[in-house]
Amino acid sequence: MEDSRRTYSVLVVAAAAKFHMSLREMLPEDRYDPMCAAGSVSEARRALLERPFDIVVISTPLPDEFGTKLALHIIDKSSAGVLLLVKAEHYPDLAARLAPQGILLLQKPTTPPLLSVPKNCLPRILMCVPTVSATSPFLPRTASAMCPLARTIWPACPLRTPPWTSG
Numbered sequence: 719m720e721d722s723r724r725t726y727s728v729l730v731v732a733a734a735a736k737f738h739m740s741l742r743e744m745l746p747e748d749r750y751d752p753m754c755a756a757g758s759v760s761e762a763r764r765a766l767l768e769r770p771f772d773i774v775v776i777s778t779p780l781p782d783e784f785g786t787k788l789a790l791h792i793i794d795k796s797s798a799g800v801l802l803l804v805k806a807e808h809y810p811d812l813a814a815r816l817a818p819q820g821i822l823l824l825q826k827p828t829t830p831p832l833l834s835v836p837k838n839c840l841p842r843i844l845m846c847v848p849t850v851s852a853t854s855p856f857l858p859r860t861a862s863a864m865c866p867l868a869r870t871i872w873p874a875c876p877l878r879t880p881p882w883t884s885g
Contacts, residue, residue, distance in 0.1 A: 727770070728753045729798075731762040731788065732777035741775065758782045763791075770796060777803045777826070786812065789821050 728750050730738050738755040745753065754771070756762040759782045762774070774792050778785035789800045803826045804812050813823045 723749065726750050726772040729756060729762060729765055729771040729774045730754070730777075731756045731759070731774065731780065731785065733757055733779070733781050734777070737777050759785065759788045762788055766792065766796065766798075771798045773801065774798050775801045775803070778805070778808075786816065789816065790819060793820050 726749060728745070730741055730753065732738060732755075735755075735757070742753055747753075750773075754765055756765050757780075759780050762776075765771075766774075774789075776785045776789055780788075785802065789802050792798050792800050800821045802812070802816065802821055802823050804823060806825045809823060809825045816823060
């Protein structure tokens with residue numbers, strides 16, 4: 719029987735190459751391919767012109783700008799879902815401003831239990847990202863519904879149970 723699960727293309731935008739490698743190790747290649755890397759906003763913009771992506775993960779800050787303008791640009795101009803990682807001190811303000819636009823946010827440093835226990839947690843979080851994009855017929859772009867993954871003001875998520883409750 720052939721596996722009919724969807725494969726997502728991913729662009730990872732982060733100043734640190736270590737972040738790219740860590741994320742690549744956590745995500746199964748059979749579900750996330752290709753996984754491209756950009757070290758700055760300008761590199762990310764070039765990559766986005768070359769090909770469309772399903773998911774863009776942005777780890778702020780970036781060398782040429784913080785990363786929020788890039789996230790808003792992607793949500794506005796493409797069908798990609800955006801996951802933005804921000805320092806804890808910036809999270810409340812940015813979540814209030816960006817979550818209603820359909821951008822998912824995570825505080826960093828992220829806790830090891832969130833990303834690695836169980837092993838499939840991060841991939842399941844990323845499965846939610848495309849569903850809140852501008853072209854999603856499945857979910858509205860609103861922060862009015864709580865996402866069970868983070869118990870924060872994330873837009874609604876199609877997962878019915880938090881991934882850390884399933885093996």
